[in-house]
Amino acid sequence: MKFRIAFFIFNIIGIYLCVSYWSIPSFWFLIITYILLFGALVSLGSYFIGLNFFVRSEQKGAGIVFTFDDGPAPEFTPQILDILKKYNVKAIFFIIGKEAEKHPELLKRIDAEGHLIGNHSYSHSNFIPFFRAKKLQNDFEKSRTIIGGIINKKPNYIRPPFGVTSPRYTKMMRKVNFVSVGWSFRSYDTTENDAAVLARKTLQAIAKNDKAILLFHDTMEVTVKALPKILEKLKSNGTEIASLSASIKTLPYE
Numbered sequence: 001m002k003f004r005i006a007f008f009i010f011n012i013i014g015i016y017l018c019v020s021y022w023s024i025p026s027f028w029f030l031i032i033t034y035i036l037l038f039g040a041l042v043s044l045g046s047y048f049i050g051l052n053f054f055v056r057s058e059q060k061g062a063g064i065v066f067t068f069d070d071g072p073a074p075e076f077t078p079q080i081l082d083i084l085k086k087y088n089v090k091a092i093f094f095i096i097g098k099e100a101e102k103h104p105e106l107l108k109r110i111d112a113e114g115h116l117i118g119n120h121s122y123s124h125s126n127f128i129p130f131f132r133a134k135k136l137q138n139d140f141e142k143s144r145t146i147i148g149g150i151i152n153k154k155p156n157y158i159r160p161p162f163g164v165t166s167p168r169y170t171k172m173m174r175k176v177n178f179v180s181v182g183w184s185f186r187s188y189d190t191t192e193n194d195a196a197v198l199a200r201k202t203l204q205a206i207a208k209n210d211k212a213i214l215l216f217h218d219t220m221e222v223t224v225k226a227l228p229k230i231l232e233k234l235k236s237n238g239t240e241i242a243s244l245s246a247s248i249k250t251l252p253y254e
């Protein structure tokens with residue numbers, strides 16, 4: 001883990017600073033600045049899943065990979081599925097366990113139409129990066145059991161809520177056989193209101209990286225509006241769209 005290496009180096013440099021500079025007048029200023037800088041580095045590592053700081057996460061597909069988080073949502077998931085079916089595209093849905101409990105029929109439909117289902121935790125709590133490792137594991141396991149009860153398959157792929165990881169994830173991942181899946185393009189469809197802008201930015205990202213894992217949410221109307229524009233263009237360009245499992249050794253289900 002990069003975090004372990006960073007923490008080791010932090011300690012070594014810290015000891016060196018203490019031994020070498022303890023007698024200078026600005027010693028405490030130096031030490032506090034050093035600790036704050038390390039804190040900033042850890043925060044960056046937590047926020048940017050692509051840095052693989054606490055957990056190694058997949059971020060490259062065998063082609064363009066469509067991922068949808070935070071469902072199932074009765075308002076939008078069926079529309080997304082209709083669009084994917086029209087363009088004959090297979091995607092992966094990282095579902096929230098407590099939402100799956102409310103809408104099991106949507107999970108069954110996602111599975112029956114040939115898409116993958118991944119685990120996006122049970123609670124999707126804002127505090128999940130701060131959960132103790134055991135509680136974090138229980139949250140993902142609970143969601144996994146619920147999914148297994150609905151589609152008779154337990155997912156191996158997880159996506160940390162908000163893409164935020166922590167040392168708690170490092171600890172959990174040592175005990176489980178989950179594969180963490182990040183992304184190489186975050187669409188920001190939860191904050192973008194203009195479907196044309198969303199489609200344009202996505203297509204620009206794909207033009208630069210034809211192995212991108214794209215992050216969308218099947219809880220947003222703008223995504224439903226932008227998706228046909230994106231797929232129409234990709235199909236006319238002949239861009240390869242791949243299933244996530246095509247680039248990962250571990251099978252999607254246990």
Ligand SMILES: [Zn+2]
Nearest residue numbers: 069070161162
């Ligand atoms: Zn989420």
